[in-house]
Amino acid sequence: MKITFLGGTETVTGSKYLVESQSTKVLIDCGLFQGYKWLRKRNWQPLPLDIQSLDAVLLTHAHLDHSGYIPVLYKNGYRGPVFTHHATKALCHILLADSGHIQEEDTRFYRKHKLSKHDHPEPLYDQETAIASMQLFKPMDFKQPGKVGDISFHFQSAGHILGAASIILEAEGKTVAFSGDVGRPDDILMKSPQPLPTVDLLLLESTYGNRRHEMGDPFEQLAEVVNKTAAKGGVLLIPAFAVGRAQVIQHILVTLMGQKLIPKMPIYLDSPMAITVSNVYCHFSDQHKLTHQQCELMGSGINYTNSVDQSKAIAEQMFPHIIIAGSGMATGGRILHHFKRLLGNPRTTVLFSGYQAGGTRGAKMLSGVENVKIHGDWIPVKAEVTNMEGLSGHGDYIDIEQWLKSSSLRKKTQVYLVHGDPDALEGMREHLNKTTSYQVDIASYLQVLNLADMTPTIP
Numbered sequence: 001m002k003i004t005f006l007g008g009t010e011t012v013t014g015s016k017y018l019v020e021s022q023s024t025k026v027l028i029d030c031g032l033f034q035g036y037k038w039l040r041k042r043n044w045q046p047l048p049l050d051i052q053s054l055d056a057v058l059l060t061h062a063h064l065d066h067s068g069y070i071p072v073l074y075k076n077g078y079r080g081p082v083f084t085h086h087a088t089k090a091l092c093h094i095l096l097a098d099s100g101h102i103q104e105e106d107t108r109f110y111r112k113h114k115l116s117k118h119d120h121p122e123p124l125y126d127q128e129t130a131i132a133s134m135q136l137f138k139p140m141d142f143k144q145p146g147k148v149g150d151i152s153f154h155f156q157s158a159g160h161i162l163g164a165a166s167i168i169l170e171a172e173g174k175t176v177a178f179s180g181d182v183g184r185p186d187d188i189l190m191k192s193p194q195p196l197p198t199v200d201l202l203l204l205e206s207t208y209g210n211r212r213h214e215m216g217d218p219f220e221q222l223a224e225v226v227n228k229t230a231a232k233g234g235v236l237l238i239p240a241f242a243v244g245r246a247q248v249i250q251h252i253l254v255t256l257m258g259q260k261l262i263p264k265m266p267i268y269l270d271s272p273m274a275i276t277v278s279n280v281y282c283h284f285s286d287q288h289k290l291t292h293q294q295c296e297l298m299g300s301g302i303n304y305t306n307s308v309d310q311s312k313a314i315a316e317q318m319f320p321h322i323i324i325a326g327s328g329m330a331t332g333g334r335i336l337h338h339f340k341r342l343l344g345n346p347r348t349t350v351l352f353s354g355y356q357a358g359g360t361r362g363a364k365m366l367s368g369v370e371n372v373k374i375h376g377d378w379i380p381v382k383a384e385v386t387n388m389e390g391l392s393g394h395g396d397y398i399d400i401e402q403w404l405k406s407s408s409l410r411k412k413t414q415v416y417l418v419h420g421d422p423d424a425l426e427g428m429r430e431h432l433n434k435t436t437s438y439q440v441d442i443a444s445y446l447q448v449l450n451l452a453d454m455t456p457t458i459p
Contacts, residue, residue, distance in 0.1 A: 001172045002450045003203075006047060007031060008419045009445045011039060012207055012357050013065040015419060017178065018049055021171040024149030025049070026056045028167060028178050028203075030082075032068030032099075032124075034331065036359030043069065043124055048446070051078045056148040057136075059084035060155075060180030061164035062091035062243060068099055071125040074133035083146055085155055086139040087163030087284045091243055091277065093134050098242075098273045100130035102332050113376060142194075159183020159193040160393045161244040162284050168197060174451045175199045181207070181419070182403060184395045188218065189248050189281075189288045193395070196407035201451060203443070204404075206420030207355060208396035210427025211389075218390040219261075222252050225351050225386065226262045230320040234347030237383075239335045239362065241328035244393050245353050246274035247281050249324055251290065251298045258297075268314055270305045270325040270334050315341060328354060330361035336374050343372070348383035354392045358421060397431050404436065411437045414454055418443050 001021045007014030007029075014033035019026050033039040051073060059082055060066055070082060070092075084092070103123035110121050140146060142165065146153050150172070155165035160183035167178040177199040185192045196202070214221075229236040240246040250269065256262045269275055281288065282295040290298070305311045311334055314323060326333035330352075342348045356362035361372050365385045371378045395403060415438045417425050425442045432440045443449075 001174055001452070002448055003176070005418070005443045005445060005447045005449075007033065007042070007445075009443045009447070010422055010425065011035070012355070012419050012421060013039060014042060014069075015066045016047075016069070017203060019151065019169065019171075019176070021150050024055050024151045024171070025053055026058055026148055026151055027054060028058050028169075029060055029066045029180075030057050030069045030073060031066040032064050034065055034329070034360070035357040039359070043072070051076050054078060054080055056080050057082040058153060058167050058169075059088060059092075060158070060167060060178060061161055062088045062095050063161070063181070063241075064095060064099055066180070067092050067096065070136070071096055071100060071130040071133045074136065075125050075129050079136065081138045082136045083138050083140055083153075085142065085163035085165055087280070087287060088165070089134075089137045089139045090280050090283070091162060092137065094273055094276050094280070095243065096130040096133065097127050100125050100127035106332065109375060156194045157191065157287070159187060159190045161190065162281060162287055166193070166196065168199065172451075174201065176201045176451070177203070179204045181205055181393070182395045182400060183393055184213070184399055185402070187393065188251065188391070189244065189290060190393065191287065191289060193403055195403065196409060198408045198410060199413060201414045201416065201454065202409070203416050203418050204400070205394070206417045206425050206428040207394045208392070209417070209420050209424035209429075209431070211396060211424070212398060213392060213396045214390045216390060218388065219252055219256060221388055221390060222249070223256050223261045225349060225388070226253075226256070226322065229349040230263050230265060232347045233320055234345070234349055235320065235342055236322045237335065237338055237342060237348060237350045238322065238324045238353060239328055239330045239350070240271075240274070240324050240326065240353050242271055242274035242277050242326050245328055245391060246271065246324055246326075247278055247298060248391055249353060250278065250302055251294065253322065254297055254301055257301060265319070266303055266317060266321040267301065268303045268305055268321065268323045270311050270314065270323055270338070272306045274324070274326060275304045275306065311337070314338075329356050329363070330365070339372070340374050340377070340379055342383065344380050344382050346382045346384070350383050350385045352385070352387040354389065355394065356387070397428055400428070401431065401435055404438075409438070413438050415440045416443045416449065417441070
C-alpha cells in the first residue's frame, strides 16, 4: 500500500490523499486549494491520477478545503461512490451548491466588468454540476464497517463540525488513520473527538501546531467587542464560516442578549447557506452539546436575510447593529459588499472569528494592510479589525497531544503531519518530538509514501 500526498501539505487547504493497494485506489478527501493565487492555480491543473481508475472517495467532513473539489471530479467523468457520514452529506448538499453558485456569480461579474485576464472566464464548476455530484454520496454511520476492493474502512467522530470524522483504513496488513480536522475537548457546540485505535501510520492535522487557543471566555470576549462597537455607534461585521462558526456566534449573541450583557440591537444573519445549515444542526442534535430548546433559541431574535434585496436593505439601518455573513476568510460572499460600504468608516468593527489562511483577505486585514482589493476596487481600511481565535473548531497542539495520548497508538507509531502552514507544521513536529515517542515527519506535496518501506512499529 502506498499514499500520495496531493494536497493539504504545507498548507491548510486542498486536502487530498491517494491510497493505493495492489488492486484498489481510493482518495481520502477531495478539497479545494484556497488562499494564495499560486495555490488556487492547482485547482485548475489535472490531478496526477487516472480518474477513471479511482474506486472511491472517502470524505472526512464537509468544509470546502476537504470536499470542494468533488464537483471537479464529477465534471471530469468520475462516477464512483463518495463515502461519508450522513451529516456531512447534508452539509455538502448545501456547501457544494453554494460554491458553484458563487463561482458562477464571480465569473459573471468579472465578465461584465472585464476584470479577468481571460477573454472568456469560466467557473471551475457551476451550481448544476455541484448538485449533480451529490448523487455520488453514500452516507454511513460512525463505526459502520465499509469496504472498497481490498481496502476496509470506518469513520469515527472527530468533533470539529457536524459529521466530521477521522478515517481508519486497513489494507495489506497495515492500518492507517487520517485524522481529518480534529475538534476541541472544550468546544462550545461540538462533543470531544473520539480516541484513535492502534494504527501503523497517522496523517495528522496541524492547523494550530504552533499556537495555543486563548484561555479567555468567548462569551466575555464577544460581549466586549459588541459593547465597544455599540458605544461608538458603529456596525459590527463578523465574517463567519457558514458551518459551525455562524451557529456558535448566533448562540453566544442570543445568550448574551438574553442575559442583558449586551444591548438589544438588530442582528442579521446575511447568509442563506448559514441559515439552512443552522436547521441541519438542529436536525443532528445528537452530535452536539446544545439542547433542542437551545437550538431553537439560537435562531430567535436573529433577522434572517435570504434574498439579495433583504441583504441590500440592511444598508438602511442607521443605528448600531451586527451583521454575520460569509465567507469566514472574506474570500467571497455577501460580507464583501458590506466591506465595500463600511470598511472606510472608523466606527465599524470587523471581527474575524477564526484562522485566516495565508493570502486571504482576512489574513491581509489582520496583518494591518491599509487597503484591500474587492471586486477590482481598492477599499481603504479605516475600521477596527480584530480576531477572536477562541472560537476555532480545531484543537491546538496541546489538545492534539492529549487526544493522541488518550488513543491506543503504539510508542513508535509513524506520524506524518499535514494540513498546516509551514510554521505550524514545524511547531507541531518539535512539540511531538519533545513530548511523545512517535516518529514524526512533515509530508510534502506529491510525496509518495510506501508503507512496505516503513520501519516496523514497536508495541
